[in-house]
Amino acid sequence: MPFSAVFASLWRHRFGFFFWLGSCSVLFLVYGLYGLLWGPAIYAALLNTFLAAGLWAYAFFRERRDLLCLKNAADQIPYLPPLPENDSWEKAYKNLALALEAYCHDTLSYANQEQEHSAQYYTLWSHQIKTPIAAMRLLLQENNNRYAFEQELFKTEQYVDMVLQYQRLGSPSKDLVLKEYLLEDLVRQAARRVSILFIHKKIALHLGPIPGKAITDEKWIVFVLEQLFSNAVKYTPSGGKVSVSSDPENPASLIVSDTGIGIRPEDLPRVTEWGYTGCNGRLENRSTGIGLSLCAQTLDMLGHSMRIQSQLGAGTQVFLYFSVK
Known part of the structure; x- marks a missing residue:
């Protein structure tokens, strides 16, 4: 266990330390002013010290446990950078929050970009597919050019196939069969x-x-x-x-x-x-x-x-x- 973590924990609980120091000082001051026996004062001070130390140790190991849980959770998320081992609870939480914020920002930017691409594509596709459909309608009226009709039908099938492949590219499962x-x-x-x-x-x-x-x-x-x-x-x-x-x-x-x-x-x-x-x-x-x-x-x-x-x-x-x- 690094000493830096112990010192960091002591610094975070400095107000408790000052309260313990102040209470012991008041106790000894009172006993000194009234000329009382020092035995009960020393006993009360030791009891206060053990109680404060126990509370601090409980808080310290609880923070360490929570910090390890946080780091283990962060390690299981592939898009987050690993948290340093010597980070305090507050710093680790801050780093994790910043990493999540950056990930959310990148994800949102990517989603907006994909949405813009999709809107552009479907707009172009809807105008593009009108051409072979209109051509087939005219060829049906003339009824004298089968090869031209087949060509326009093939173009329509191509456009439909292209939009299907575009949708599959954006899906999590791309239906790959590698052989x-x-x-x-x-x-x-x-x-x-x-x-x-x-x-x-x-x-x-x-x-x-x-x-x-x-x-x-x-x-x-x-x-x-x-x-x-x-x-x-x-x-x-x-x-x-x-x-x-x-x-x-x-x-x-x-x-x-x-x-x-x-x-x-x-x-x-x-x-x-x-x-x-x-x-x-x-x-x-x-x-x-x-x-x-x-x-x-x-x-x-x-x-x-x-x-x-x-x-x-x-x-x-x-x-x-x-x-x-």
Whole structure:
């Protein structure tokens, strides 16, 4: 038991100490003034001393017990810093209160930010989904272009799937099933789901050697690949090409390349920021700036990483690096 804790406890109970000292002094003063025998005075003073010491010891060990309980409770809360061992009760309580206040402030700021993101996203999504719905209504009236109708229906399904994935990202349970998959199988699955976009725009999809495997979640990674394919088709002119291959030096990787319009250098560092559309998004007037952000969040959740490089007018390459353990 550190002496600093004993001294701190004595200082906190200094008024009791002064009361004990004063009472003993008055007792001896009275006995001295009246010339009484000192035996009863010494006996009363000793009794008073033992009583004061007992009360102080009880208060001291009770404070130590409560302080240890407080520190044990703080250690079980992962977001709180550990409390120093030599802290007094008041200081430990103050540190814990400050830590809780900081945590509540950070939690509230995060909740407000998420609420703002959600409001922005659902506003954009509600306007965005109106376009394919209106297009399907017109195509139903004309009844002469099945492929165009299927494309608009696919866009609607994509928007619905995107909002579902957005909701799952914000939930405590993200429904993860981590298994080892062949990367080529995942690429082919995503390519089949977006094939109508390639067909409608007459864009070729070339699959290079993809020998690697990765431990990932099938549903989430196919969602990421669909987003990358959709972006590649959106910003690649008709007759262009999208290629998928692996890095020869890292089989647990994918490289999605296109021959599209590319990304401006000043936009490239910010393309995964929430709601950032960049110059290409403003030109297309259909971008929400959310697809790549969801991809980055999904890959981070799965323990994977993404890197993007692009040359304006020459195309874009997206590098995905997967976990193998």
